Amino acid sequence: MGRWPRLSRIVGMRRLLLLGSTGSIGTQALDIVQRSDDLELVGLSAQRSWQSLVAQAQAHGVGRIALADPEAGAMAAAAWPEGEVLVGAEGLVRLVVESDADLVLNALVGAAGLGPTVTALGEGIDLALANKESLVVGGELVTQLAEATGAQIIPVDSEHSAIHQLVCGEQAGSVERLVLTASGGPFRGYTKEDLEQVTIEQALTHPTWEMGAKITIDSATLMNKGLELIEAHHFFGTPYERIDVVVHPQSIVHALVNLCDGSTLAHLGYPDMRVPIAYALHYPERVALPVKTLDLAQVGALTFEPVDLETLPCLRLAREAAVAGGSAPCVLNAANEVAVHAFLEGRLRFYEIPIVIESTLDRIGSETIHSFDTLYEADRSAREAASEMVQSGLLGR
C-alpha cells in the first residue's frame, strides 16, 4: 500500500488524519490545517473530551471521529447524530484503517500512542510523529515496520525536526554527533533539598514552552530529554554514545549536529511548536507561517551549560535503560507514566518520581523483545510494580 503515491498526493492535496486533536499539539495542528490549501482533514480523535472533539469536527467539516472512552463516545454519538463516532481502541484502529489517509499525525500522549503508530505504519501510511513514547516503547519494531511497508516517519518533536532538517543534505557517514538542547525546566539550578518542596503548580510552569501536562512534568524532571534521547536514536539510527544533551535555557537553538570536518550545524528559532508541526505536515515542502523571524540582537545572549544529572536523575535513568535495551525503555516509560500521573493527582512528591522509576527498573529488569506482545506485557508488569510502589507510600520519606 505504501509503494504507490495516492491520487490525492499526486494532485497536491494530502488527506490528513489527526489523532489527539484536542491536546496541545492537536490544536496547534488544527491551526496549521486551517491555514493550508494542501491539507484535507479526514478524521479526528481524543480520549474523552467529546464536546471539544465534536466542536472541532463541526468547525472543520469532518464527518468521522473516534473517542477512546466509551462513555464519552456514547455522549458524542447522541449529541452529533449527523456524524460517525467510533469508540474504544478498536474505533481508533478503524479510523486509521478506513479513512484512506495519506498522512496520520499521532499526537496522543503516552504509550497509548503505540497502537495507532503500528496501525498507520502497518497500512503503509506516512506518519507525522509527535507521540515520542511510540519510539521509546517500541523503537526497533516500529522502525522495522516502517521499513517493511515503505511508510515514512517524520518527526514533530522540535529537536528531532531540527535534526531532520540539519542532516537531510548530509551524506551518510559525515554526521559525528547529535546534540539535543534542553531548556533545563523550571527547576534548573535547584538543589535536592529545594526539590523536596516543589508544588504541582510550579512543576506545571514551563519557562519557555506551553505544552500538555504530562510532557510539562517530564520537562521538569528532565525525563522528557531522556525520552527524546531514545527517540533520536531510533529516528536517526545514531548510537547512544554519539547523542549528547546540553542545557540551553533560552530554547532558541533546538538541536546541533557535529560533522566529521569539525563543522557544527545548528537549527534556531523562537520556541513555537507550529513550526515543526507544519514542517512534518507539509514535508518535503515548506509553507509560510505567521511566526516572528528570529532577531538575535533582540535575544541578546544564548547560553549553554551541562545537565545536572545528580539533582535531576531522570535523564541518567533513561540513558541507562536505553543502553540496557530490550524492554528496559518500555519499563522506564511505563513507570514514568504511573509516577507522573500520581504526582499530578497529589499522591506522589516530585522528588519521588525518579525513585519510582529506578525501583521499577530494578524490579522488572529487561527482556529481549520478540514481538509487540513482549512490550505490552513489560508495560503491564511495570505499571503494576510502579503503582504498588506509589500506593505503599514508603518512597524516600
Ligand SMILES: NC(=O)c1ccc[n+]([C@@H]2O[C@H](COP(=O)([O-])OP(=O)(O)OC[C@H]3O[C@@H](n4cnc5c(N)ncnc54)[C@H](OP(=O)(O)O)[C@@H]3O)[C@@H](O)[C@H]2O)c1
Ligand atoms: N505539547 C507540546 O508542545 C509537545 C512538544 C513535543 C512533543 N510532544 C509530544 O506530543 C504528544 C502529545 O502531547 P500534548 O502535549 O499535545 O498532550 P495533551 O495536550 O495531553 O493531548 C493529548 C491528546 O491525546 C488524547 N489522549 C490522551 N490519552 C489518550 C488515550 N489513552 N487514548 C486516546 N487518546 C488519548 C487526548 O484526548 P483528551 O483531550 O480527551 O484527553 C488529547 O487529544 C506527547 O507524546 C508529547 O510528548 C508535545
